[in-house]
Amino acid sequence: MRHSCLQSYSQAKGNGLQNEGFRHVNARANAFNGFLSRQPRVNKNTRFLARVQSEQSPHTNESTPEASTSGRPYSQEDLNDYHHVIDTEQFRSLGYKVVDFIADYYKGLEEGRHPVKPNIKPGFLNGQLPKSPPEKPEPWANIFEDFKSKLMPGVLHWQSPSFYGYFPANSSYPSMLADWLGSASNMIGFSWAAGPVSTELEMLMMDWLGQLLGLPSKFLYSSGHQQRGSAPCSPGSPCTHSQGVPKSIRPQPVDVHKCNAVQGTSSEAVLVALLAARARTLRGRPKSDALNLVAYSSDQAHSAFKKACMIVGINHVRVLPTRAEDDYALQPSVLQAAIEEDIASGLLPCYLCATIGTTSSCAVDPVGDLARVGRAAATGPVWSHVDAAYAGSAAVCPEQRAMHFQGLEELDSYSFNPHKWMLTNFDCCAMWTADATGNALDLKDLQIPLGRRFRSLKLLFVMRCYGAERLRAYIRHHCALAAWFADKMQEDSRFELAAPQRFGLVCFRLAGMPNEVNKALLDALNARGDMFLIHTELNGKYTIRLAVGSTGTQLRHVQHVWVVVQEEASKLLAAQ
Numbered sequence: 001m002r003h004s005c006l007q008s009y010s011q012a013k014g015n016g017l018q019n020e021g022f023r024h025v026n027a028r029a030n031a032f033n034g035f036l037s038r039q040p041r042v043n044k045n046t047r048f049l050a051r052v053q054s055e056q057s058p059h060t061n062e063s064t065p066e067a068s069t070s071g072r073p074y075s076q077e078d079l080n081d082y083h084h085v086i087d088t089e090q091f092r093s094l095g096y097k098v099v100d101f102i103a104d105y106y107k108g109l110e111e112g113r114h115p116v117k118p119n120i121k122p123g124f125l126n127g128q129l130p131k132s133p134p135e136k137p138e139p140w141a142n143i144f145e146d147f148k149s150k151l152m153p154g155v156l157h158w159q160s161p162s163f164y165g166y167f168p169a170n171s172s173y174p175s176m177l178a179d180w181l182g183s184a185s186n187m188i189g190f191s192w193a194a195g196p197v198s199t200e201l202e203m204l205m206m207d208w209l210g211q212l213l214g215l216p217s218k219f220l221y222s223s224g225h226q227q228r229g230s231a232p233c234s235p236g237s238p239c240t241h242s243q244g245v246p247k248s249i250r251p252q253p254v255d256v257h258k259c260n261a262v263q264g265t266s267s268e269a270v271l272v273a274l275l276a277a278r279a280r281t282l283r284g285r286p287k288s289d290a291l292n293l294v295a296y297s298s299d300q301a302h303s304a305f306k307k308a309c310m311i312v313g314i315n316h317v318r319v320l321p322t323r324a325e326d327d328y329a330l331q332p333s334v335l336q337a338a339i340e341e342d343i344a345s346g347l348l349p350c351y352l353c354a355t356i357g358t359t360s361s362c363a364v365d366p367v368g369d370l371a372r373v374g375r376a377a378a379t380g381p382v383w384s385h386v387d388a389a390y391a392g393s394a395a396v397c398p399e400q401r402a403m404h405f406q407g408l409e410e411l412d413s414y415s416f417n418p419h420k421w422m423l424t425n426f427d428c429c430a431m432w433t434a435d436a437t438g439n440a441l442d443l444k445d446l447q448i449p450l451g452r453r454f455r456s457l458k459l460l461f462v463m464r465c466y467g468a469e470r471l472r473a474y475i476r477h478h479c480a481l482a483a484w485f486a487d488k489m490q491e492d493s494r495f496e497l498a499a500p501q502r503f504g505l506v507c508f509r510l511a512g513m514p515n516e517v518n519k520a521l522l523d524a525l526n527a528r529g530d531m532f533l534i535h536t537e538l539n540g541k542y543t544i545r546l547a548v549g550s551t552g553t554q555l556r557h558v559q560h561v562w563v564v565v566q567e568e569a570s571k572l573l574a575a576q
Contacts, residue, residue: 085137094140101148102176109160110552115529116160124154156532161552164561165534167359167390168504168549172423178461179425182454189452190444199441202456206260208463209418209430212471213395216409219432221260261446262455263429266389267304268448269415270353274308276413276433277351277383285348291315294342295351296374298322298330298365300358302387308353316347324539327500328363330354336373339382349374349382356404357391360536360545361499361507364391368407375410385413389429390549391503392416394479396471404502421478421504421549422471423462428455478504481558482548488562494569498538504548507538510569515542517572524568531561 086094108114128150158169189195189202203221210220217223263269274295282289294316297305301319309317318338322328339349352374354365367386374382386408393416394400408414415431418424433446444450466474486501489508496511509518522535522544536543548558 086140090140097144106159106552109157112162112530114157114160116157116162116532117526117529118154118156119529120154125150159551160532161550161554161557162531162561163550164546164548165532167420167547168551169419169426170421170423170549170551171425172462172465172551174461174465175423175425175458178458182457185454187454189454190442190450192441195452195454198452198454198456199443201460202262202443203260205456205459205463206262206430206432209459210260210432212463212468213392213416214398214401214405215395215414215432216434218409218434219260219414259433259446261431261443262459263415263431263447264427265429266302266387266415266417267307269413269429269431270302270304270385270387271308271311272431272447273353273383273385273413273415273433274312274314274351277385278312278314280383281348281350281380289348292346292348293350294318294339294347295353296320296335296338296349296382297353298328298355298358300328300330300360300363301353301355302359302389304387305353314350316342318342322363324499328358328361328538330365330370332366332369332373335370339373339377343378348379349377352382352384354384354386356386356388357394357503357505359390360543361538362391362502362505363499364404364502366407368410371407371410371412383412384410386411386415388414388416390417390420392430393418393421394475394503396422396468397475397479400475400479400503418459418462421475423466423474423551424458427453428458478548478553481553481555482506482546484555485546485548485558485562492566494573498541498543506546506548507536507543508546509541509543510573513573513576517576518542518544520572521565521568524572525561525564528564531564 105114129146157163159171187195187198189198192199207220207222263272277295278290278293281293290313293314295305295309295314296318297320299319300322306317306319320330320334320338322330335352342349352370354367354370356364356367365386367384371384374384388395388405391404395405395416412435413431413433415429417429419426419428431446443452463471482501482504486497486506486508489495489497489506494510495508498507498509501507510521519535519542522533525531525533525544533547534545536545546561
C-alpha cells in the first residue's frame, strides 16, 4: 500500500481544494477592502513624506527635494547603487583570517589549551554586549575581537578530543569546506526547479550512504525495486513527479516510491515517520479513528519519540519496559502483549519506534523481530521505524553490521545521523522510507519545513575524501578505544560496567557504592576542566557514560581519563 507522510497536501491539490482555499482568501481580501473603503483616505505619498520628515534631524539641513517635488514615495538617494559594508576583496582577506583562527583553534584543542567545559554560570553574557543593535556599521575587527574575547569563553568544546559527553558531534575539514561552499550558493532547494544539483546530488548521496551501510536494496533509488502495485512515471504518460521542471531537461525517472531525504536531525525523522504511519493506518477509515491510534517504543528510546507523539496528537503512547537482564533491549513478547491488549480495548496500533544504540546504554532492539510482530497486528500492519542516530555510522563495518544491524529488511523506515559519528558537520540526518508515495524531485514534501539546505554536499566531500576504507578504520579506532577502557574497568574490582560496552560507549560506576558517591566521582572528573562526561540512570543506579567518538580522540586521551578516574576514585573511597 502506498502512502504519503504529507498526504493532506497532495490530496488538497488533487481534489481541487487549493481553489477552494483561494476562494476563502479572496473573500477575506474583499471584506478587508470593504473595510478600507469606509476609512478616511490618506494619500500614500503624504504618509511617506511624514515619515521622512520625522526621521530627519532638526539640527541638520537635510531635505528630500526629489520626493517633495515629484510626490514619489522614494528619493533619488534610495535609487542609487547600494554598497555592502564588506566587498569581495575584503571578504577574501577576512576569510583568510577566519581560516587561520579555525586552524589555530583546532590546534589548540589537540594540544589541550582549551578547557573542555567552560567555567561559567547562566547569565555570563549579561552586560558583555549592548542591549540594542547598533545604528551605524561597526568595524569587522571589533566584532571579531568580541567573538574571541566574549563569546568563545562560553563554548563547550564538542570538538575536543577529551569530550566524552552525550554522543559526539563530528566535524572534519572536508565537511567544513563543503559547508562553506554550500553556504556560498545558499540555494533553498525545496524542489528540483529551486535546486537542481542539490536535489539530484541528495538522491545520489542517499544511495551512496545506503550502499556504504549495507542497507537492503528496497531502500535504494537505484535498486529498481518496485513496491506493491507501484511504478515510476512511464514515457508517454502524464508525469506528476516533475512539476515545474521543463520537459526537455527532466531527469530520467527513478523509483518514486522510495522517499529518501536528508533531514536535519533524528527528531525530525521520528516525526516524519510517525506522520507517514498515521496516514497509512487511517487510509479508508473514519476520521474519528485518529483518536484511537497507538504508538509504541521502549523506556530507553529517545525523548524525540514522546515529543513527536505530542506534535502529531497521538493520544495513546506506550513506553514499554526493558530489563537489565535483556541489556535494556525491547523484547518482542512485550510488544506483542501490548498490541493485543490495545486491540482488545478497541484501539488502533499504528507506529513502532525501535532503536539501535539507545542514548543511555547503546542498547540494540531486535528490530526485525519487533517489525514482524507489528506487521502481524490484527488491525493492520504497524509502521516500524528504527532510530539509529548515533550507532548507525558503525554499519560501515561488516562486523558491526553482522552483530547489530540484522532485520532491516523488515522495516518501513530507517534513519541515522552522519553528523554524530561520520565526520559530517551538524546538521545531517539520513532517512530512508521503503514504500511511500512522494515526489522524488520535490524533497520538501518529505520533511517538515519547506526550505532545505545543501547538506548532501558535505556527504559528497566526506565520502570522497575518506573513502569507505578510511571511514571503516575511523569507526574501528573508536570502538577499540572504548573496548580498551572497558577492559581496564573490568580489571579493577572497584568498578563495574553498568551495561555491555557497545560501539564507542562505556557505562560504568563504582561497584556497590550509593548514587551520591558516583555523582561525586563524575563531579570531580568534570571539575578538572580537561575532560567532559555525563551520567545516565540504569535500573535506578547513577551511571557514568564515556562516549568515545570525537574526531581527534586517540589512545593517549582515553589513557589519561583512566588514570584520572583511578585517582579520583581513590580519594572518594578513602573518605568513605
